[in-house]
Amino acid sequence: MAIKRNFASSEDMTEINISPLIDMVFILLIFFIVTTVFVEEDGMEVSRPExxxxxxxxxxxxxxxxxxxxxxxxxxxxxxxxxxxxxxxxxxxxxxxxxxxxxxxxxxxxxxxxxxxxxxxxxxxxxxxxx
Amino acid sequence: MKSRKSLGDSEELKEINISPLIDMVFILLIFFIVTTVFVEEPGVEVQKPKAASIKDLEKNSILIAITAKGEIVFGGGQIGIGGIRPTVRRLCAQEKLPVILQVDESAPGALVVRAIDEAKLGKARAVFISANPI
The missing domain is CATH 3.30.420 (Nucleotidyltransferase; domain 5)
Incomplete structure (x- = not known):
């Protein structure tokens, strides 16, 4: 019953440590903020005659x-x-x-x-x- | 000493609750992931012509600039008129993309027509000329 014992011992921790997750999310957020460019291109279509x-x-x-x-x-x-x-x-x-x-x-x-x-x-x- | 007293009260909290912060950061992250398109910009400044009958163009497209001197620029480097067709063909191999020509007002018109031809021959879905509203 190794698994059961593990569960029992982990119940001592009241919360999972989520700070590495948050660090990673922040890094991803900064990456996307920096790389995003809001290009607004206006224009007209052109074609060649058939x-x-x-x-x-x-x-x-x-x-x-x-x-x-x-x-x-x-x-x-x-x-x-x-x-x-x-x-x-x-x-x-x-x-x-x-x-x-x-x-x-x-x-x-x-x-x-x-x-x-x-x-x-x-x-x-x-x-x-x-x- | 009202502020002191309230500081003393808050010491009972062991940690600040950061879950709303994390929620907000996740929402921002999702927003930026969804809106980001990785478009390679030509990297030259052109004086765009003005026009009234214009519409918003698709963001995910191939941007090629033609300067007043007749240089054809893509992705930060000059490719020349002969470089349009292989470039467009390579980028359209998986998914057919439209081509947007950022043309300078005083660029030679005949060169623009030739560039449109080359882009069409490179199997571009459509060719657009970028313009500013009047």
């Missing part, structure tokens, strides 16, 4: 071209401010894709702003094409 969309690129889509600081539509410089008006005029509830062709000189800031304006005008499908 292969099928490239074939119908000419007629059933709205095309913009970025060249330097200019925004071109059908070869004419319309500027950033006119993007929203043009997209909302042409889209009219349909699900037309907007395709943005990015030239070498265009900056990423302009690209993001054109995508943003198209989205605000109601375009659901905005995709990018390299020059």
């Amino acid at each position: 292969p099928s969309a490239v074939q119908t690129m000419e007629k059933d889509s709205i095309n913009f071209e970025l060249r330097g600081t200019q925004v071109l539509m059908n070869g004419k410089n319309i500027g950033l401010g006119a993007v929203r008006a043009q997209v909302s005029r042409l889209i009219q509830g349909q699900d037309l894709p907007v395709i943005i062709t990015v030239g070498e000189e265009a900056s990423a800031g302009l690209l993001v702003r054109v995508i943003d304006e198209s989205r605000l005008a109601g375009a659901k499908n905005v995709s990018l094409a390299g020059s």
Whole structure:
């Protein structure tokens, strides 16, 4: 009856010593506090045109071209401010894709702003094409 | 000498009861374990573009930065345009993660398009461009 005797003798202790447990929990807590970073990333999704969309690129889509600081539509410089008006005029509830062709000189800031304006005008499908 | 007397009274307690403290520490521990995501940050400062049509992005994603000079930075080191595809493929091997591009406002647009292409070819679930609200 070794086990029984052990139980009997351990009953002399009134409490289990939990201080090592608490030490360990504190160390874990400090580790997680130190390593946690609360990254808040906001952003927009970007996509490339589907292969099928490239074939119908000419007629059933709205095309913009970025060249330097200019925004071109059908070869004419319309500027950033006119993007929203043009997209909302042409889209009219349909699900037309907007395709943005990015030239070498265009900056990423302009690209993001054109995508943003198209989205605000109601375009659901905005995709990018390299020059 | 009211305070003295109360000190004398408290000497009858042999130990301070620390179980509420331990409860609280456990709750904090669980909170930090649950909220921690180990994301590798690129480690460069970029001037993010501003946009209105933005949404909150998933925390657990691959962060790649493109600086104004056209450097592509991941995990504290430059990887170059050719390094995006193997990096994304390696990290997406087990679980498909989205890629977030932290693009500088004056980074070349053509490079951004190429980086999106490379990330897609590396089997990223989706590609996002990070932006600040207006």
